[in-house]
Amino acid sequence: MHRNLNYGWIDVITSGAMYAGKTTELIRRVRNFILAKRTAAVFQPKMASRFTEDEMIVSHDGVRFEAVHTDNPMEILWHAEMHHPAVIAIDEAQFYDASLVDVVQELANRGHYIILAGLSQTSEGKPFGIMPQLLCMADNITSVYGVCVLCGEPATKPFALRAKTEDVSIGAGDKYEARCRKCWVDGRRERGEA
Numbered sequence: 001m002h003r004n005l006n007y008g009w010i011d012v013i014t015s016g017a018m019y020a021g022k023t024t025e026l027i028r029r030v031r032n033f034i035l036a037k038r039t040a041a042v043f044q045p046k047m048a049s050r051f052t053e054d055e056m057i058v059s060h061d062g063v064r065f066e067a068v069h070t071d072n073p074m075e076i077l078w079h080a081e082m083h084h085p086a087v088i089a090i091d092e093a094q095f096y097d098a099s100l101v102d103v104v105q106e107l108a109n110r111g112h113y114i115i116l117a118g119l120s121q122t123s124e125g126k127p128f129g130i131m132p133q134l135l136c137m138a139d140n141i142t143s144v145y146g147v148c149v150l151c152g153e154p155a156t157k158p159f160a161l162r163a164k165t166e167d168v169s170i171g172a173g174d175k176y177e178a179r180c181r182k183c184w185v186d187g188r189r190e191r192g193e194a
């Protein structure tokens, strides 16, 4: 893949479903940069730090990496100005407010290599937060998917195991599962949602 550490770059790793390997892929890329002696900083929103109290991100299969937990995109900018990491990675980017869009653009314009991972769709199949803007700004997009837990086909949809009561509901295997479009539609139809 083309990488340009001299002029800034925005990578987006995305999927419709969780358990698709976004966090795993983000950590893999950051580790590669560190092996190549590039400095890196990883961020995630506080609401997504479901698996750990520590300042870490953790993938669904237990891969861990040090990360700053913050909900404020300005903090990412200030951190970059103070520490000058060559690579800035942000997991669960879909949970940030619209100010992240400008921060990411500015950091890339200043020459940082940005890696974003985010869920592109809600469990209703609608665009998730600022993901459409982030995907449009990307220099490169990697689309990943999991395995449908019902039929084994590629899973591209996040299925909510119970009807939703709130807008954003955080959780892992207890609340959502990865499904293919057919099993996602079937499940929603059974509940009268589609």
Ligand code: ADP
Residues within 6 Å of the ligand: 015, 017, 018, 019, 020, 021, 022, 023, 024, 025, 058, 059, 060, 061, 145, 146, 147, 148, 149, 155, 178
């Ligand atoms: P994401 O960040 O996209 O939610 P992660 O990188 O955290 O995904 O986790 C991916 C890992 O989840 C896989 O390597 C696998 O071990 C595990 N996993 C659990 N359920 C599934 C599934 N249905 N499909 C694919 N991977 C799954």
Ligand code: MG
Residues within 6 Å of the ligand: 022, 023, 024, 059, 091, 092
């Ligand atoms: Mg993840």
Ligand code: ZN
Residues within 6 Å of the ligand: 148, 149, 150, 151, 152, 153, 179, 180, 181, 182, 183, 184
């Ligand atoms: Zn299926």
